[in-house]
Amino acid sequence: MTDAPAIAASLATAHESQARRVLKRFVHHHLALVGGCVVLALCLAALFAPAIAPHDPIRLDTSFRFLAPFQNPAYLLGTDELGRDTLSRLLYGGRISLTVGLVAMATTVLTGAVIGIVSGYLGGWVDTVLMRFVDTMLCFPQVFLLLVVAAFVPPTLLSISLIIGLTSWMEVARIVRSEILHLKQQDFVQAARALGAGGGRIMFRELLPNTMAPILVAATLKVAGAVLMESYISYLGYGVQPPLASWGNMLTNAQGYFDTVPWLAILPGVMITCTVMGFNFLGDGLRDALDPRLRMEG
Amino acid sequence: MLSYIARRLLHAIPLLVGVSVIGFGLMHLAPGGPLAVYTLNPTITSQDIDRIRVALGLDQPLHLQYLGWAGGMLTGSWGHTFFGGRPVLTVILERVPATLLLMGSALSLAIVLGLAIGILGAVRRYSLFDYLATTGALVALSFPTFWFGLMAIFLFAVELRWLPTGGMFELGEEGNPLDLLRHLVLPTLVLALVITATWSRYARSSFLEVMHQDYMRTARAKGLRRHEILFRHAFPNAVKPLIALLGVELPFLFSGALVTETIFGWPGMGRLFVDALAMKEYPILMGMVMFTAVFVIVGNLLADVAIALIDPRVRLQ
Numbered sequence: 001m002t003d004a005p006a007i008a009a010s011l012a013t014a015h016e017s018q019a020r021r022v023l024k025r026f027v028h029h030h031l032a033l034v035g036g037c038v039v040l041a042l043c044l045a046a047l048f049a050p051a052i053a054p055h056d057p058i059r060l061d062t063s064f065r066f067l068a069p070f071q072n073p074a075y076l077l078g079t080d081e082l083g084r085d086t087l088s089r090l091l092y093g094g095r096i097s098l099t100v101g102l103v104a105m106a107t108t109v110l111t112g113a114v115i116g117i118v119s120g121y122l123g124g125w126v127d128t129v130l131m132r133f134v135d136t137m138l139c140f141p142q143v144f145l146l147l148v149v150a151a152f153v154p155p156t157l158l159s160i161s162l163i164i165g166l167t168s169w170m171e172v173a174r175i176v177r178s179e180i181l182h183l184k185q186q187d188f189v190q191a192a193r194a195l196g197a198g199g200g201r202i203m204f205r206e207l208l209p210n211t212m213a214p215i216l217v218a219a220t221l222k223v224a225g226a227v228l229m230e231s232y233i234s235y236l237g238y239g240v241q242p243p244l245a246s247w248g249n250m251l252t253n254a255q256g257y258f259d260t261v262p263w264l265a266i267l268p269g270v271m272i273t274c275t276v277m278g279f280n281f282l283g284d285g286l287r288d289a290l291d292p293r294l295r296m297e298g
Numbered sequence: 299m300l301s302y303i304a305r306r307l308l309h310a311i312p313l314l315v316g317v318s319v320i321g322f323g324l325m326h327l328a329p330g331g332p333l334a335v336y337t338l339n340p341t342i343t344s345q346d347i348d349r350i351r352v353a354l355g356l357d358q359p360l361h362l363q364y365l366g367w368a369g370g371m372l373t374g375s376w377g378h379t380f381f382g383g384r385p386v387l388t389v390i391l392e393r394v395p396a397t398l399l400l401m402g403s404a405l406s407l408a409i410v411l412g413l414a415i416g417i418l419g420a421v422r423r424y425s426l427f428d429y430l431a432t433t434g435a436l437v438a439l440s441f442p443t444f445w446f447g448l449m450a451i452f453l454f455a456v457e458l459r460w461l462p463t464g465g466m467f468e469l470g471e472e473g474n475p476l477d478l479l480r481h482l483v484l485p486t487l488v489l490a491l492v493i494t495a496t497w498s499r500y501a502r503s504s505f506l507e508v509m510h511q512d513y514m515r516t517a518r519a520k521g522l523r524r525h526e527i528l529f530r531h532a533f534p535n536a537v538k539p540l541i542a543l544l545g546v547e548l549p550f551l552f553s554g555a556l557v558t559e560t561i562f563g564w565p566g567m568g569r570l571f572v573d574a575l576a577m578k579e580y581p582i583l584m585g586m587v588m589f590t591a592v593f594v595i596v597g598n599l600l601a602d603v604a605i606a607l608i609d610p611r612v613r614l615q
Contacts, residue, residue, distance in 0.1 A: 273442065
C-alpha cells in the first residue's frame with residue numbers, strides 16, 4: 001500500500017486520523033494473516049493426518065459410544081454413534097475437504113481461464129457462442145446442477161471435485177475475458193504479434209501471465225466455495241460415501257442424534273466454517289492487496 | 299423500451315433451449331435412471347421393467363424423447379410424474395407459494411438489513427461498526443447454510459423451545475397465519491443471513507464509490523443536510539448496481555432456498571427437487587430446471603428495466 005492514495009483518501013475525509021488508518025491497515029492485513037494461518041494449519045493437519053490422528057478413523061469401539069469431548073484422554077474430542085474417534089475423523093475428513101476444494105478449484109480456474117482467454121482474444125462468433133454458453137450455465141442454480149450430476153455419477157473424490165469444478169467456472173471465465181479484452185489492446189501484444197507470435201503463444205504466454213492477479217484471487221475464493229459445495233452434497237447424501245469420513249457426511253450422521261449429542265454436529269460444522277473462512281479472509285486480503293482500483297477506494 | 303424487452307425475450311429463447319438440452323442430456327445420459335428403483339423390488343420381473351420402460355417412453359431414442367418432451371413443454375403439458383402419474387405442472391405449481399413466501403420474506407429482510415448495514419458502514423468508514431460489519435459479513439458468508447440452520451434449530455427449537463423445528467404448520471393448524479409466522483421465522487433468518495452479508499458488502503462499496511463523486515461534494519458545499527445528501531443524492535445512484543445484483547443473485551437464492559427447505563422440512567420447490575432427485579423423477583426435475591431458468595431470465599430482465607426506469611441516462615440497447 002503506497003502513501004499517495006492514502007494521503008488522497010485522508011484529504012477527502014479530513015477528520016480521519018492517522019491512528020484510524022493504521023488500525024484499518026492492521027485489521028485488513030490481520031484478517032488475511034489469520035486466514036493464511038488457518039489455511040496453513042489445516043493443510044498441515046490434513047497432510048500429516050495419519051501421523052497426528054490418534055486412531056483409525058473407521059475403527060469401531062462400541063464400548064465407548066457417544067463419548068463427550070474432553071471426557072477420555074484416549075478420545076480427546078469424543079466418539080460418535082459407532083464409537084469412532086471424532087478427532088481422527090475430523091482430521092481425515094479435512095483431507096477429503098481440502099482435496100476436493102483444491103482439485104475443484106484447479107478445474108474451475110483451468111476451464112474458466114481457457115474459455116475466458118479464447119473468448120476474449122478471438123472475439124467474433126467464438127466469443128458469442130462461448131458467452132452464450134456461460135449465460136446458459138448461469139441460468140441453473142448451481143446446487144441444482146451439482147445435485148443432478150452428483151445423483152447420477154458414482155461418487156468418488158475425483159468425480160465430486162470435477163463436478164463442483166465444472167459447475168462453477170463461469171465467473172472466472174467472465175473475469176478473465178474482461179481482463180483480456182482490455183489487455184489485448186495494449187502495445188506488448190502488438191509487439192508480440194509483430195515478432196511473429198501465433199495466437200496460442202500470445203494467449204497463453206503473453207496474456208495469461210498478466211491476468212494472474214484476478215485469477216489468484218478468484219482461485220482462493222473458489223476453494224472456499226468448493227469446500228462449502230462438497231459439504232452440501234455430502235450432507236444431502238450424494239457426496240463422499242460412508243465409511244469414508246467427510247465433514248459433510250459426519251454432519252448428516254450427527255443429525256440423527258442431534259437433540260441428545262449436539263457436539264457431534266457442532267464440530268464438523270466448525271471445521272467447515274473455519275476452512276471456508278480461512279480461504280475467504282485470504283482471498284479478500286489478496287484482492288485488497290492486488291487490485292489497485294480497490295486500493296484507492298479502501 | 300418495449301422493443302428492448304421484446305428483443306431480450308427473443309434472446310432468451312436460445313438460452314432456454316440450451317438449458318433444456320444440457321439438463322435433459324445430463325439426466326438421460328447418466329447411468330441408473332428411474333427404473334433402477336424398481337429393480338430393488340423382488341416381485342418385479344425384468345419383463346415388467348421392460349413394460350414400464352415402454353409405458354414411460356424411456357425406450358425411445360434420446361432425441362425423440364427430447365422432442366416429445368419439448369413439444370409438451372411448449373403446449374403447456376409438462377408431462378406426468380413417473381410415480382403416481384400426476385401432471386408435473388400441477389406438482390410444481392403447488393410448491394411455488396411456499397418457496398416464494400420463504401424467498402420473499404428472507405429477501406426483504408436481507409435487503410433492508412444489508413442496505414442499512416452497508417450504508418452505515420460507508421458513512422462511518424473505518425469505525426468500529428464498519429470493522430465488525432465487514433468482518434462479520436465475511437464470517438457469515440463462510441457458514442454452511444445447513445449447519446447454521448441446524449444450530450438455529452438446536453438453540454431455538456430444541457433447547458429454548460421458542461419456535462418449531464420445521465414444517466409449515468402444526469397438525470390441525472393448517473391455514474392459521476400466526477402458526478405459519480412462527481414456522482417462518484427460523485428458515486427466513488437462516489436464508490437471510492448469507493444474503494444480508496452479500497448485500498451489506500455490495501451496498502458498502504457501492505455507497506463508498508458514489509460518495510466520492512463530485513456531485514456529492516457539490517451537494518455538501520451547497521450546505522444540504524446530511525440525510526438529504528445521503529437519501530436524495532447518493533441513494534438512487536448507489537442502489538443501481540444493487541438492483542442488477544438482485545437479478546444476478548436469483549440462482550443463488552434458489553440454491554439457498556433448496557438447502558434451507560431441506561433442513562426445515564419446508565414444503566417448497568427445493569424440497570420437491572431433492573425428493574424428485576432421490577426418485578430420479580426426470581419430468582419433475584426438468585420442469586423445475588426450466589421453471590427456475592425462466593424465473594432467472596425474467597428476473598434479470600426486470601432488474602435491467604428497473605435500472606433504466608430509475609436512471610434516465612441508461613439507454614437500453
